[in-house]
Amino acid sequence: MSSDFIDLNADLGESFGAYTIGDDPAMLDIVSSANVACGFHGGDPEVMNATFRLAREKGVAVGAHPGFPDLWGFGRRVMPYSPAEIERIVAYQVGAAMAVASYAGHRISYVKTHGALGNLTERDPTVADAVLKGVAGVDPSLPVMAIARSHLESLGRERGVTVFSEIFADRAYTEDGHLVSRKEAGAVLHDADDAAARVVRMVRAGAIETRSGALLPTRIDTICVHGDNPTSVAVARHVRDALTQAGITLRALT
Amino acid sequence: MSSDFIDLNADLGESFGAYTIGDDPAMLDIVSSANVACGFHGGDPEVMNATFRLAREKGVAVGAHPGFPDLWGFGRRVMPYSPAEIERIVAYQVGAAMAVASYAGHRISYVKTHGALGNLTERDPTVADAVLKGVAGVDPSLPVMAIARSHLESLGRERGVTVFSEIFADRAYTEDGHLVSRKEAGAVLHDADDAAARVVRMVRAGAIETRSGALLPTRIDTICVHGDNPTSVAVARHVRDALTQAGITLRALT
Amino acid sequence: MSSDFIDLNADLGESFGAYTIGDDPAMLDIVSSANVACGFHGGDPEVMNATFRLAREKGVAVGAHPGFPDLWGFGRRVMPYSPAEIERIVAYQVGAAMAVASYAGHRISYVKTHGALGNLTERDPTVADAVLKGVAGVDPSLPVMAIARSHLESLGRERGVTVFSEIFADRAYTEDGHLVSRKEAGAVLHDADDAAARVVRMVRAGAIETRSGALLPTRIDTICVHGDNPTSVAVARHVRDALTQAGITLRALT
């Protein structure tokens, strides 16, 4: 099921006080959706407000991007929180993001979990369940962005939650459609041309392209790009341009 | 303007992880409204959830109780945040509280600022303005609980915000109706009988009773009691009983 | 190898700002050594200073008590830090404690790891190694307090570190001399008389007494008691009195 429209998303608003990560103004000219950190693994109320305002001005949709409460580890460590604790951590951050977005004249369109928490939602059904319960406790109609073929995606759809399925522009896929572990060689695509061309193929085919080149039919609503260093910003721009040139329009999900 | 009904409120949900402050279960049998800390000066997502659930079970209304981001100082230090920063700090915490309350099956009825931030709203109109803007940015219909005769109260009413006017059961009042500074002798009433009798007189008279015994007609919607030590819990219970015996019914504000 | 002298230690200085845990003044009249939290899982520079000063006045020795950087979890969660990170976390906290102790007119006599970090040193040799490297990096002559029969104890002795071997007054022991898991029934001794009598038997015998009553000859330098609630303070006092009545003198380790 190919598509004429696709969403392009990136993790933004991850700066903290005097500490800057990423080139958010540049990325907000590239993506159609911004996943905004909520102050636990990155971000702070000032950064959140500034990011929401700039996104609104540029017509970019915003999602709440909750993570583990681990500023030191930037949310990349698997922290020892129980599923019940994760429910509350997610609800808290989603609410904070909804409030600051509203204050900034914007609104949260979806929730995407960050870093180690996001990775757990792919492979651990109890964490996927916890995230869904945390979000539903705040607003059952709020969509969730999930890694394609993850537990979060299937469990969310089972429950009638609106799920946006996400693939990654710069990550290799195994033959069963999962992300190749970063510990393996070739896990990350570094060539912008290759990455962009593969994204166009995947969106056109409505399929994940594995390392071997096989195509696994998969629902694809959004493509994740990165913006934390100059190279990744260039890749993201390249992906956007390639999609546009292929006649695929960038559009936020609703 | 005397009243047959009055609200009784206390700061609750101020524990943090293994650190417990106050006897929340006891206080939730006494008050009609609980001001619940939002994780910046006290409280955490687990404590917030537990407090909201218990309040709901006991039929106690809940308010968001934002403070300065100062766990070490328990929100009692005047932190150097600009009015614009205070707007965002308040919006963030109010949203987090709304979300966790919703998750817990309850809902936030009002916002009351904590500690040093609350004190600033009494005497500093720029802080009062910032708090109102932070709350309005989240939900313009959300009521604000304000110290009687404070800048927050007058500014809020001017703007059409629903303001609940609050007096303190255990604090002495100056001749112009403000709180006697804690640095002065007699600022805090320690005798439970005296405090309870004075509260009944004030509610009946619709007036603040000053140190000299003068009565200043003042709108009184709610009475603040404390619950952070066994003595204060006893005073709170005494105040509740005295009001009930005087035919004044405790009722949360709406 | 029975002893005429024994050390009695407890975790103290675990309060944080307005949050109080334990009755430190009472405990400092009972123990001969205080393990003082260093600000990562509990404690803060004010609490550390006050605890060191009071300990000095009462003639109680003090140890640095580093834990995981997890105030919310009070150091009881196994946090995902690598051995190399643990080395630095330990060094940092030990140095902070040495400095504040010096400022307070006291001096750090030993290091004892807290909570989840302490438990890992019993069973995980890589963590035991990391703790030893962290301490040695600061001061190779600084003694380490270790759970009797732990990896930390054996590894420390192998390396020529002064190790103080510790048993617990209120914990049951397996037949091979390890702590019975708290998940099992009977893991914690709640009867003060039983606990005190068992401590006297163990110190006299120079042996750990297992659940079955077997005695495993074990070096015992110090006994850990708790002070975080009124019951545990009573148990601690009971243990102290029983030891004294048995002719065993309490004395800090040197």
Next chain:
Amino acid sequence: MSSDFIDLNADLGESFGAYTIGDDPAMLDIVSSANVACGFHGGDPEVMNATFRLAREKGVAVGAHPGFPDLWGFGRRVMPYSPAEIERIVAYQVGAAMAVASYAGHRISYVKTHGALGNLTERDPTVADAVLKGVAGVDPSLPVMAIARSHLESLGRERGVTVFSEIFADRAYTEDGHLVSRKEAGAVLHDADDAAARVVRMVRAGAIETRSGALLPTRIDTICVHGDNPTSVAVARHVRDALTQAGITLRALT
């Protein structure tokens, strides 16, 4: 009193987890002394360790650089801590830095306060006194780096503390030898040539050069340069080269 030797210092080790500030490897090739953040306003045990190791390898001296506990504000906010609290905050951080430096095979040569805390030591004698007491409590022989003509400098010398007097390469001076407020135009010198030439004149003359070009004889032990952005690194390199070309040798203080 001109000099053939001078120290060049910069604030380094201010990164935190995934958040990087400054180009520390480049700066450690320029300066002779590095003021290393201690984890309260910036830095963490990993960053401290890495910075101390790299400084040792490059032969750069290191100082403890304590600041207010305000990671969000990067230590630039004047936080409401009492002088007594500042004593403990300073002692804690100095000890942590000493320990991690030792662990990394280096040693702390001096203490320099950061940001808002540093600015207070210039103009507020009670804060200068608190900093001196905090340092002396840890090690009375530890030198203090102080802004030339500050209260910290004069009070430290009065007490027999070794004080290193510091001027700033890129800051304008008032006619009485104090830093021009950043709120005034011309407070910061942006031209690298001008800054470097002025530094050489000041070191040769043993005098501060004011905005009007007047020379105020002043003890100058060290020159502060910055490294938090590419421009400031270029200025720092320029200052170093100009000094070297003028026959003034860079040398850490002892």
